[in-house]
Amino acid sequence: MNQQKKDRVNIAVAKDVAERLAAVAESLGMTQYALANQILATGLELVQQGFKVQQIREIAEFYKVMVELEVVPVPGRLLDKMVADMYKENPEVVEKAWCEAGKMLASYIKAVYGGLDSALSLVPYFSKVIPAKRFDVKASGDELVVDAVGVGYGVESVKATAAGARCFLEDLGYEVKEVITAPGILRVRAVKK
Structure with a gap:
């Protein structure tokens, strides 16, 4: 048995989340497994650093604003x-x-x-x-x-x-x-x- 297959675990998510994951993975040319793994690993790392899920969303939004306004750190x-x-x-x-x-x-x-x-x-x-x-x-x-x-x-x-x-x-x-x-x-x- 392949090591990658052996290390996989199934988790349950809401149907709409699974559908969005599938659509985004396809649009990025990734497997659902690879995309979900990257998202979860990054999210878990941030939560372990003390961020709450809502904060992660707001930080991403803030980053988007800074990029769109071409803010230069000085x-x-x-x-x-x-x-x-x-x-x-x-x-x-x-x-x-x-x-x-x-x-x-x-x-x-x-x-x-x-x-x-x-x-x-x-x-x-x-x-x-x-x-x-x-x-x-x-x-x-x-x-x-x-x-x-x-x-x-x-x-x-x-x-x-x-x-x-x-x-x-x-x-x-x-x-x-x-x-x-x-x-x-x-x-x-x-x-x-």
């Missing part, structure tokens, strides 16, 4: 220095660039998620890649509060980020009521229009 200190240096030379140009980036992100969220409420599930994962020590978003009724600590080392990068946040929220139909900036600290409070 070390936080480098980005901060570049923004601070540029801001000192021409604050209007920097704030305009960050505003445009905020609007681009808002357009993406509207197109893909329909609005901010549907995209809020990505916040815990988004906060892990933002160069900030703490990034919280609290939505209560029509009010939204964004608190970030450690978002930049100087007030220049915080002001640039504030410009991006303002344009992002305004483009999503919020009126920004309060913006507090200090070196490393940003708080934005907005209300749905």
Whole structure:
């Protein structure tokens, strides 16, 4: 008896899952066994690392968003220095660039998620890649509060980020009521229009 056959074990899955597995395996030119084995091995490895199944789905969604937006990872200190240096030379140009980036992100969220409420599930994962020590978003009724600590080392990068946040929220139909900036600290409070 072949070793691969001997090591196989049958497991039961819902009929629709089995049908989807068969269709995807065929479209990839793989056997159902090979595809199921790869999916399960990867999923189990992530669960053993402490991720919950819902988190795995959200991380994959977040990764897709980052790829679609062409996000380039840059070390936080480098980005901060570049923004601070540029801001000192021409604050209007920097704030305009960050505003445009905020609007681009808002357009993406509207197109893909329909609005901010549907995209809020990505916040815990988004906060892990933002160069900030703490990034919280609290939505209560029509009010939204964004608190970030450690978002930049100087007030220049915080002001640039504030410009991006303002344009992002305004483009999503919020009126920004309060913006507090200090070196490393940003708080934005907005209300749905």
